[in-house]
Amino acid sequence: MGEDDHTVIPDDEAMNEPITYEIVIRGQASERFLARLSDDFSIEPTAGRNTRLVGTIRDSAHLHGVINQLTSLAIEIVSIAPAHLESS
Numbered sequence: 001m002g003e004d005d006h007t008v009i010p011d012d013e014a015m016n017e018p019i020t021y022e023i024v025i026r027g028q029a030s031e032r033f034l035a036r037l038s039d040d041f042s043i044e045p046t047a048g049r050n051t052r053l054v055g056t057i058r059d060s061a062h063l064h065g066v067i068n069q070l071t072s073l074a075i076e077i078v079s080i081a082p083a084h085l086e087s088s
Helices: 058-070
Strands: 019-026 041-045 049-058 077-082
Touching: 019 058, 049 058, 058 077
Parallel strands: none
Antiparallel strands: 019 049, 019 077, 041 049
């Protein structure tokens, strides 16, 4: 196993409220290509030639649905994590 730090939510700490997630996908995808997700996520390119999606995930079923949409388009997911948003 790698030494990556992954956040795991144990079953007894299931998603009880919406959480803002950051999903990074391989390559630069346009909003048109990701049209099914553009209402729920902001979509922007990253410096590393990937695409960053940030949006609110309502519950685990919603998260699994988003993952299924991405993989059905043969999109490689680089990372999925709760977003660390800067407060103003």
